Amino acid sequence: MSKLVLLILGISLLLVSAVSAQDLQLDPLQPVNAQITADTLANGTQAHTRYLVASNTYYAFDGALDVDFDLVIEGPDNGWILNDATPPIFFQTPASDGSARDMINLNQGGSATLKNILLTGLHPNDVNISSFVRNFAGYKMVFDNCVFTDHRDHVTRSTGATDEITITNCVFINADRRAYSPFGGMPYRLDAACAALTFENNTVVNSGRLHGNGGNFFTSVQHEIHNSFLNQQVNAHETHWFEGIQANNIFYNWSFRGRKDDTNGYEAHFTPWDYFADVEFKLDSIALYHGRNLMYLEPTITDFFTNSLADSVMPCFLWSSEIDSTIEADNNFTIGKNYGYVDPGFTSHPGNTQAMMDWVFANWNPDLRPTDTPDWRVTPPVTWSSTGQPTLNWPPAWDLSYSNAALLTAGTDGLPLGDLNWFPSAKATYMANRATYIAALRDSMVNATSLYIPGDTMSALITPSVGIYDNQPAVPGEFRMSQNYPNPFNPSTTIEYSIGKPGLVTIELYNTLGQKVATLVNGNKSIGNYEVTLDASSLTSGIYFYTITAGEFSQTKKMLLLK
Template identity: 30%
Template sequence: MINKSFSLRVSVLSLLFFSFTTFGQVTLFTGQLPGGTDNDNPYELGTKFQVSQVAKITAIRFYNTLNEAGAHTGNIWDANGNLITSVVFVGEAGEGWKTANLTTPLTIYPDNIWTVSVNTNNEYAYTHNGLITSVQNGIIFSVEDGNNGVFNTTPGNFPTSSFSHSNYFRDVVVEEVLSPELPAIALSWPLGGTQIYSNSQTFLWYLNYPWGAPVTYELNISTDPAMATYSSYNAGNQQQFTVNGLLNGTTYYWRVRVIDSHGWVINTSAVESFVSPPNAVTPEAVPSWPIGGPTVYTLNPTLFWYHNIAAFGLDYEIEVRQGDATALTGVANYTTNGNRYHQLNGLEAGKQYSWAVRSHGAAGFSAWSAPQTFTTYGVLSVLVPVPSWPVGDPEVYTTSPTLFWYLNEAGVGLSYDIEVVEGNDPFTGTPTATGIPGTYYQLANLDNGTVYRWKVRSVRGLETSDWSAEAQFHTYSPAPDPGPVVPNLSWPVGNTTVYNTSTTLSWWLGVASDGYTFDVEFTDGGALTGNPTVTGITSLSHFIPLLHAGKTYKWSVRSKKNNVYSAWAAEEEFTTISGIAAVDVPVPSWPIGDNTVYTTDQRLSWYMNGPSAGLTYNLRYSVNPDMSGAIVIPGISETGYDLSNLALGTSYYWEVNSSDGVVTSAWSPTASFVTWSGSWVVVPRPGSPAQGVYISSSAPTLTWYLPTAGNAVTGYSVQIADNPNFINAVTKQTSETNLSILTASGQNTVYWRVSSMNANGDLSAYSSTSVFSNNSPNSVNDGEIPTQFELNQNYPNPFNPSTTISFSVPKESFVTIKIYDVTGTLVKTLVSENKVVGNYKVTFDASALGSGVYFYRLEAGDVAITKKMMLLK
């Protein structure tokens, strides 16, 4: 048996050894000598080994003893026992090292265990404990695992047994592969010992360039920086993996291995580190709004809260009950996943509600917060609506008009039904449309030259109001339709350069687009053929997500109506910037989610979900949620930036983009945080009414809240105006977080903002501006309700240095108007806010810009309109 012991036979064996050490080739064993021989059985004998660099095995060798005879085959196995390659020895008789060259060298990789074996027939050499410690020569070394020097009692089978760490003198000849081609694995997040704030972490990585063959990934995590021991996770072919249950207050180290189709590790990333959330008790949440029993002008209010100390990695439970604070039971009926706010839905009008919140983290639940109450604005019954437009049988120039109505009292919580009939057809009392949430509804596919009559009623649950008075209009009767209109291409045109690998193609008709669909054809160099690339588009734009860099694209559009096609528009072209791909948008990491930070010197951190080598970053931050007045920090070379001297008790909003020097990504989603107020005042946030809401009361109550603790706040200063610039504004003081005001009769739009004050009379900055209307929309600017979105040509054009842009909004929408230069770079945002129905004008001041062509673009919902203007200086 192989586990017998034998006496040492000293002979000429001890002088017969040979090793490769030249021409870049090395062997594992050099001066090691056999300690004896044995001849008890035939075996498969082997040595487990690894390499520190990518290498090629060029030959297998073994030490042949004096009395060994017969055929010998050398084998290479991987760690799973798969036979990788073999070679038959020729002319191996006689004592000493015998070598057989592989027909094709075998490439092997670090971080894998390989086994070389050669069978024995009669006699073999050994040295007990010869592999108890690792033997190393250059890039090759034996495995020190307590089970090296392996054998199998059946020759030709994978050897796995071991006795006394014996060296059976089975060896390979290897040479280093210079500049090997390997999948370049890089880690993306978390990096650099960053502090994370959750016990669940998603690890991100990527390949610096595509790897042709399929690979999978193995994630290793350890608390040992040397990664001597680690936990492994199979991520499959995904370049991310989420690990749950991380311990608090622990520094973790991690790396990723790339695995090929054989199951071999072919490359390993560098090791990165991060710190898990600190050990702490779960901090209690502090309700922020609505508190103190205010009236809220919505049945879907959002609850807000904060912490008086730093708090990370928490989720929350909320209890909301109808009634006063005694209705609270201590049993949650809502949860959030880390957000410090929660929107309620479907509350009843005119009811008092109470609520409380508690935190949950690794240390368990906090105590419930102090209970708070609020009351929803009360409407005791359904109300009969008043038709607003179109009424009095006007002629409308669209087959998709929007019907408007209003209430003579506040109608919070109501929905609406409408009935529309044609000509003299009688009303049946059966609604044409039901469950309408707002005070308008857009019809579609009406006939030209036809009279329509309509009524509206309000609904609350099973209760309905009486139908309104009848209203009437008629549609325009045009000349016979000459056929579908040929579209006008608006962007990108004139072979402009698009600085991205995606773009949105835009066009316009010049007539109502009811009943139209569109086909687009585009190509990256060849002539247009008249065969559409995309068909059935229902809007006036189409997004192209995957363009090639450095290509010139041609494109055109045709329209279709009543199954008739227009001619194709005159083709346009554009060119994508050469030699680059789009860069990824950074992801804000901290501080985010309205968290309170307890310092006026705060580091903003972000990360990338893709390659980041060579990127720089642009940061902008503002005290306004629409990012107006933002301070821009360009050219940051790391994924973080330290802000200093922040104002106490102030909400900050920030965004970041990335740039490779040619292409700049879009801005990231907006992140927000609040600085602790200490003994200073806090900038309030508006609560209600806001966002252009319609209320019928002439004495509405304004409410606001503090986004962080405001221990020093003793009162508030509120400004109210009929214009967004607060010219001739009325200012009122109060010690409460609400204020009832009287609005002028017929005043459609009210703007308001608020600041806080302390006992010394110090005032905070004003909050962002809120707007509401105290009448439903029965009139709009210029005396005419728009029927479709319009963007008019600027006037004057050409201009220097300012020009006026007018536009129309047919239904309440969030509207943006942005200015771009000929490269597609955003120059300025003129409008970015909710707009009620109406006609508007905005002034563009180009004093700081150079002469040239600029584009201005209106976007609202799925509508996009672009026009061109000229600045001449």
């Protein structure tokens, strides 16, 4: 440990920032847990409320920190942490027997707020931390602009009920699955209810799963909006929510482990929505909207299933067919259209797909497994030498901004799908109008019209382009009109419609007073699929209604213009 202390001393910056009476600057030469535990007044309360740390500095734990107060650990705000080349770095040291130890335990009355820091779960002896923060009886966790990397099981696991969990602008890397069990490695797991859970504008690269809820309970509110998820081994979501919004996310290489016919159970679905069968008499209490997410598997993966696994392994399901009866029974339980088979065209891909396929092959062929589990991690942000000296490999080489023009305006808010931190101007727009966008998503729980239709598997995805009906031939006698996209919009939006019988077709736009403000279509159309674009540059912000009339068919939908 002496070499590590000398290293920390050598790389620490001068701590010259002003510190208020409520703040304490942590000393990188002393264990974090020991310093904070000792910072206690005679009456048992904390002497300080916020603990500050410096850029380009390593901070070590030498055991778990037990918290029954409002803990805040905060680094300098240098913008999005993925662009900060010198963040503060936290790590845990192994126990005397070499085993892994967690960092923070929340007990009665405790909360944890972590901001602008990088936490590595890779111990100097190459074992992985199980969880960074374990909540046993605390009431709140807030993680903003942090990096969590190379943990084994969960960034946080909550076995006690909480009022709030808010995770925003964070980067998760290498939920370390150097094993053949894929059923771990997730940002969070809830084994008790959470009144309000927000997971927004985060990037997750390499996970075993995504979000886990254990047991038959239902969290009150869960918002999972504008996140980029890459390379997830198995099913992502256990959805036990009274209100759940899951929208505008990218799920790239979702459930890449695949499934077999004899494993078409729990692990075969992206989300086991059939769990809602347990509340068949409480359906009026449940509201769900899942829509405008991108579900994509690289062709390398689907080709691997066909060519290297002898067609015995197949892509996973999005959800169980049992969910159809729940949708039919409850009009607040809504699955919207999602995008499928659309490659975003990332600026710089992590490039570990072949290593992932090596793991998949070994997973399904236990008799052919190599001595060491195939390692499909990207380069860990922090690595260790044999003498316990750390190396910071940061920022990462990959860049998840993308060039697919259709996806750049494909969100329900007209913004790019995925983590908006990759698109700073779009992020600024989102934050300025966030309340309005969330309200529109809540409205979609009841009023969404671009929907998955129970029993019609083709209705689940918009493929292969942004158009809703692009790959679905017009059906004679069937008329359809889509929800405009994007919505809300500024200044233009597109409406797609399908004509099942030749004749005169009109699409007209009305304001909330019932006054016609535009005629978008007025002419004879043959059987086929069409689209029309509205340029609302001359209109004021607000709600508008558009109506299609084709023979005896008439339908009206609502759109929202935000300027």
